[in-house]
Structures are given as structure tokens and as C-alpha cells.
Amino acid sequence: MEPGDKIRLRGSAGALFLVTVGQPFTKELIERRLESGEWSWPQDEPAAAQASGPEPRTEEKSKPAPGEDSPKPRTELKSERDEDGPPPQPRQEIVSGPDTGSEDGDPERPAQSAPKSEWAAYVARTQHMSLEDAANYTKADLIDMAK
Incomplete structure (x- = not known):
């Protein structure tokens, strides 16, 4: 890297950007940010993206007891619902009318x-x-x- 060189780097959020070596981005500053992992070369894959995958869902599936309404949202899958029973009904919202x-x-x-x-x-x-x-x-x- 020499002053005036234009190099393409990847930022901490993964976006590519072009930086010119010199003021305010000196060679030393660029090297420090590359060493710290804040910036990387475009050909390098981010280590965090390689090591992690999608996290599994952890919410607990809930079903209200027969004849009761549960404050928990229904998270059951359609295939898990009893085929003999009625489908879940939408909740009704009571809206007051205008001030009359x-x-x-x-x-x-x-x-x-x-x-x-x-x-x-x-x-x-x-x-x-x-x-x-x-x-x-x-x-x-x-x-x-x-x-």
C-alpha cells in the first residue's frame, strides 16, 4: 500500500467500499483496522458468517385448553391441528364508535x-x-x- 493507492475493502457490516491510502486513511490506520477485524479484504469471508448458521426457533408451541382462550399467540402448525376440530377462529376486536x-x-x-x-x-x-x-x-x- 502506497499513498494514493485505491483499495477495495469490506466494512464491519459487510458492505464493500473504496478507500484511498493517504489522509485521513493512512497505511497504519488501514492495517490496524484490518488486524482488528473491523475491515477485511473483499475476497475474505467474514469469520462470523462461516461459523454461524440460522439459529433454531425456541418458542414453545401453545394450544389453548378446550373451551378456554389463551393469552399466548397460537404457534401450532396447521398440520398439527386436529382435523376433526374446528379451525382456529380470528379474534374479534371491539371498537367504540364516535363520541355521540x-x-x-x-x-x-x-x-x-x-x-x-x-x-x-x-x-x-x-x-x-x-x-x-x-x-x-x-x-x-x-x-x-x-x-
Whole structure:
């Protein structure tokens, strides 16, 4: 390696890169990184890749008891399932609808996103005031009054 030489190396993540000998990559720095194993020559196979293979799966296969639901995910293979029994059913997720009523369950209460006119009519009806008086308040004030 002489200053100005361009050499191709393999980085610690396995990517190839081109480096020019000189500043900031001096011959000594390149040799130190090659010796430490941080960099390698492209023709060299990484030692870790040669020695290791895929790791075997270690999770434990689970099956819920008949009539019970298990919090563990089902990891059984399709071929291991009882052919006589029903197939696993998908879990159902309960999703609440939009805010359509108050916490006390008033079905006539407007939604939070309802227009101000609906809130004015609701407050006028429930707070015993005229619609004109309720319309003078802001929407935020009307919502506070309805609590």
C-alpha cells in the first residue's frame, strides 16, 4: 500500500467500499483496522458468517385448553391441528364508535364535533334559556354548560 493507492475493502457490516491510502486513511490506520477485524479484504469471508448458521426457533408451541382462550399467540402448525376440530377462529376486536353522547348516557346530547347551532339548541332546551341567549355564547361555553 502506497499513498494514493485505491483499495477495495469490506466494512464491519459487510458492505464493500473504496478507500484511498493517504489522509485521513493512512497505511497504519488501514492495517490496524484490518488486524482488528473491523475491515477485511473483499475476497475474505467474514469469520462470523462461516461459523454461524440460522439459529433454531425456541418458542414453545401453545394450544389453548378446550373451551378456554389463551393469552399466548397460537404457534401450532396447521398440520398439527386436529382435523376433526374446528379451525382456529380470528379474534374479534371491539371498537367504540364516535363520541355521540355524554358520560351520563344522554342520547340527545350533540357530539363534541357538532356545529354550534346544535349545541345552542341543546343548551337552550336543557338549561331553560332562550335560543337567542344560548346563541350568544361560544361553542366551548355551551359545551361547558352542558356538563
